[in-house]
Amino acid sequence: MGFPFHLYLPIAGNSVNIIAIMGLGGVVGLLSGIFGVGGGFLMTPLLIMMGIPPTVAAASDSNQIVGASTSGALAHFRLGNVDVKMGLLLLVGGVLGGTVGVQIIAILRRLGNADFLINITYVLMLGIIGGYMFVESLQSMRKTSVEAPAAAGKEKEKESVYARFMKSLPWQMEFKRSGVNISMLVPLFFGVVVGILSAIMGVGGGFIMVPIMVYMLRMPMHVVVGTSLFQILFTCLNVTIMQAWQNHTVDFILALLLLIGSSIGAQLGAKIGKKLKGDQLKILLASLVLIVMVKMLYQLLARPDVLLAYVGGH
Amino acid sequence: MKPHRHLCYYLFGLIGLLLLPFFSARAMAAPDATQFSVEPATIHMDAFYDGTKLVATGTVPEGSQAVLRFIGNACELHMKRKGKIFGLLWMNRDSLTFNGLPNLCIISSAVNLSELKGQEPGAGGLGGYKLSGLKEGADIEPNDADSAEAFEEFIRLKQNEGLYRETVGNVAYEPGDAGFKKFRAEIPVPSRMSPGQYTVELAAIKDGSIIAKSSRPVTADLVGFPALLAGLAFGRPALYGILASIIAIISGLLIGMVFQSKGAH
Numbered sequence: 375m376g377f378p379f380h381l382y383l384p385i386a387g388n389s390v391n392i393i394a395i396m397g398l399g400g401v402v403g404l405l406s407g408i409f410g411v412g413g414g415f416l417m418t419p420l421l422i423m424m425g426i427p428p429t430v431a432a433a434s435d436s437n438q439i440v441g442a443s444t445s446g447a448l449a450h451f452r453l454g455n456v457d458v459k460m461g462l463l464l465l466v467g468g469v470l471g472g473t474v475g476v477q478i479i480a481i482l483r484r485l486g487n488a489d490f491l492i493n494i495t496y497v498l499m500l501g502i503i504g505g506y507m508f509v510e511s512l513q514s515m516r517k518t519s520v521e522a523p524a525a526a527g528k529e530k531e532k533e534s535v536y537a538r539f540m541k542s543l544p545w546q547m548e549f550k551r552s553g554v555n556i557s558m559l560v561p562l563f564f565g566v567v568v569g570i571l572s573a574i575m576g577v578g579g580g581f582i583m584v585p586i587m588v589y590m591l592r593m594p595m596h597v598v599v600g601t602s603l604f605q606i607l608f609t610c611l612n613v614t615i616m617q618a619w620q621n622h623t624v625d626f627i628l629a630l631l632l633l634i635g636s637s638i639g640a641q642l643g644a645k646i647g648k649k650l651k652g653d654q655l656k657i658l659l660a661s662l663v664l665i666v667m668v669k670m671l672y673q674l675l676a677r678p679d680v681l682l683a684y685v686g687g688h
Numbered sequence: 689m690k691p692h693r694h695l696c697y698y699l700f701g702l703i704g705l706l707l708l709p710f711f712s713a714r715a716m717a718a719p720d721a722t723q724f725s726v727e728p729a730t731i732h733m734d735a736f737y738d739g740t741k742l743v744a745t746g747t748v749p750e751g752s753q754a755v756l757r758f759i760g761n762a763c764e765l766h767m768k769r770k771g772k773i774f775g776l777l778w779m780n781r782d783s784l785t786f787n788g789l790p791n792l793c794i795i796s797s798a799v800n801l802s803e804l805k806g807q808e809p810g811a812g813g814l815g816g817y818k819l820s821g822l823k824e825g826a827d828i829e830p831n832d833a834d835s836a837e838a839f840e841e842f843i844r845l846k847q848n849e850g851l852y853r854e855t856v857g858n859v860a861y862e863p864g865d866a867g868f869k870k871f872r873a874e875i876p877v878p879s880r881m882s883p884g885q886y887t888v889e890l891a892a893i894k895d896g897s898i899i900a901k902s903s904r905p906v907t908a909d910l911v912g913f914p915a916l917l918a919g920l921a922f923g924r925p926a927l928y929g930i931l932a933s934i935i936a937i938i939s940g941l942l943i944g945m946v947f948q949s950k951g952a953h
Contacts (some may be wrong), residue, residue, distance in 0.1 A: 380738035382879070384914035386923055389738040389879035425849070425880060437932050444940030446712045449947070493779060610932050618929025622921055626932045633936055637943035674777045680848060681770045683780050 386430045392631060395425065399438065399635025406636065407446050408645020408650070409599065409659045411580035411606075414439060415666055417632070428684065430625050433617035436610045437629035438636055441605040445642035450600025453648065457551035457597050460561055461604040465581065467565015468609060474566070475573025495574050497670050503585045504663030510589075511656035552593040552601075554577055566589055571608075573670035580606050588624075588656065593653035599644075714870055721939045722754075722919040723747050724871075726888045731877060731908040739879035742906065744888055749866040752899055753798060754859055755817055758906070760792035760886050769838060787827040792881060793819060793852045796873050798859040804896060816931070817891055819843055819852055832928040835906035850878045884902065 382389045398420055402413040415433050421431035450456050482491055543557035564586045572579030580602050587598040618624040647655060748754045764787050766946060768780035795801070801818050816824055820843070828835045845872025846852035855876060862870040875888065885907055892900040910918055920928045 380736060380879070382733055382735055382737040382914055384733075384910055384918040387880060387882050389930065401810055437936055441936035441940035441943075442931050444937045445947075448941065448944040493777070511943035614933050614936075615926070618932060619920065619926045622925055622930060624921070624932055626921075626928070628934070629932065629936060630939070633939055634943075636938050638947075641943065641947040652911075673803045676778070678770050678778055680845045682784070682838065682845050683768045683770060685766045685768055685783070 381631070383426075383625045383628050385421045385623065386426045386434070386628055388425050390424065390426075390628065390631070391513055393629065394648060395550065395631040396635035398424075399442075399632035400639040401635075402632075403442050403446075403636025403639025404643040404646070406442055406580075406603070407449070407640035407645075409580075409584065409643075409655065409662070411602065411659070413442075413580075413636070416662075419604045421628075426625075426628065427623075429621065430628070433614070433621065433623035434628045435632070436613040436617065437624050437626065438632035439606060440614055441629075441633040442636040442640045443603045443610065445637040445645055447600065447603040449641055449644040450596075450603060453596070453600070453644070454551070455551055455596045456602030456604045457593070457601045459547070460549050460552055460587075460591070460593070461573060461601045463558055464562035464565040464568070464587075464601075465605050465608050467543040467567075468569035468572070468579070468605065469565075469612070471566035471569020471571075471610075472573045473569075475570040478570065479574055480483055492574060493670070493674060495571065497667055497674065500663050500667035500670065501572060503582065504660050504667055506589075507585055507656050507660035508664060511653045511660060514656070516652045520572060522566040532535040549593075552591070552597050555593055556591065561591060573674075579609070581659075584659065595655055596648070599655075601649060635686065721901045722749075722890050722892050724890050724902060724904065726904045726906060727774065729904070729906060731881075731906065732911045733881075733883060733908060733914060734912045735914055737879065737914075739852040739881075740784065740877045742875040742877055744873040744875060744890065744904075745871070746890065747864050748890070748892035749894070749900060750864070750867050752871050752894040753804065754861075754873065755801065755891045755893055756796045756859065756873050756875060757889040757891075758796075758877065758886060759889060760790045760882075761884060762788045763791050765789070767842075769834070769841075774776065782830075785829040786842060787829070788825040789822055789842065791851065791884075792878070792886065793822065793846075794875060794877070795819065795854045796858045796875050797854075797856060798861065798871075800856050801854060804893065809895045817893070819847075819854055850880055881908060883910045910948050 379392055380389045381392055398417070402417045402420075405416065406413045410415065415434070415436075417427070417435045418431045419433065422428050426434070447456060479492075493680045540556050540560065543559055546555060547558045548555050564583075568579045568583050568586060571582055583605065584598055584602050587593045587602065588595060593601070615626055650658070724744055726744045728742070728780050731742075742758065744756055746754075764785060767784045767786065769782045769784055770778055771781040773779050773781075795818065822843070823839050825834075826839060828838055843852055851875070858875070859871055859873040863871070864870045885905065887903050888899060888906055889903045891898045909915075920931075
């Protein structure tokens, strides 16, 4: 009798191929380690394609992100890439924003417009963030190779306007790891914004948080990745416990299989990420975000195979 | 003599009444003129469960076709109908509730059912025994002009999930005796199945009509580790969530430590 390659998942109510699930976890974990994103926006649709019910896919994915981000955050912490103070402020803002976002969705569901808002928010956010990051990092790569001194001068000029506004805000704080001095209101505010958006979109929000840390908080890319993983760890801890408690949708076996793959992938990703330059990381993440955006746009425009969907997935 | 004659009438009448159940049983035997058994009667869904098959063996009247349905309980399902917004974007739109449709329906036969006579819908004929025949017991809310299309989409969705199937060629026959023939059916059981009570229904179909039918119960039970896990997840969900998180963190830390020791720099 050979090795049983299938395992039955009692919560998902289906049997899965162990190798396929661990492989999927490995690939998404690799991306998570490189870019500091949780990977929920990739993993959940792929799990649904493998026959896992949407609600179980999303909740179990949160459970595996807890493990993967622990592994990834630890790797980045050792490399000195985690700004704990910044991460905690973003987390507090994220929890507040998440609560507001859940209420917004509840109101829109009653009005019958929630699905439309969710899908449009996805495509717009992915398109804007992916497009901006792609163009910006491409320009940045050109600048550094052609006219480095002039660009630096312009950057200083631009920064002075932004810096003046930032300095005018109360409760200034020093974030040593990130090398920035800003008001504590800034990470709190952006935490709230990301919290609202991630509650609407039903994801951890890493792919929105990373660009905000880079462009709005002006944190160095390597600290951004570590800090994002640190923040995602706590967000997904909360989601896992709540989903298991309220909805019984966390399949621990599925999460563990994904976790074995994704933790190894995250470790490799952190090492690869360290070897890549900031601009290279940004352009790769931008490409990934744009690919997902095109896929979602296609889903919105092409006629679905079946014109029915279970309530709970989108 | 008259009293004797009356007594005779009474006696014949009494005998007739006593024999009535016997004759009526013979007359009503047609719907039950099938004998069959299903193995296993209980499906054990353990950690390595990846679908299985049920073997049904028995007899049906000569000249008829044995059609078997492995069917689950009817349940209420809330769904969304997809439609276009602004004539461009496909979105989940109207809410629909499906009642009276089983969570599983696997139909097995020796020949393609669409090749047999009696395709018209209705519980008494072949049409009522096909997937399309499930419409008879279905209740779709709101019940509007699009309900028929919604039912078709429901069947397609369940077929994509592997929970509704019409399988052909998995029923084999052997000669029997006394106007009956033996059959053996291998019914595929999908891996994507919930624990619970199911039924294997056998219908003997001749000239498009069901001439005999019978059914056997089948139970699907979680056993071993899946049973333990499901018990914890549904019985003590908060503890389950905390444990799942703790194990995930420990696993992440352990893998992190392994990598640190291997890749020290």
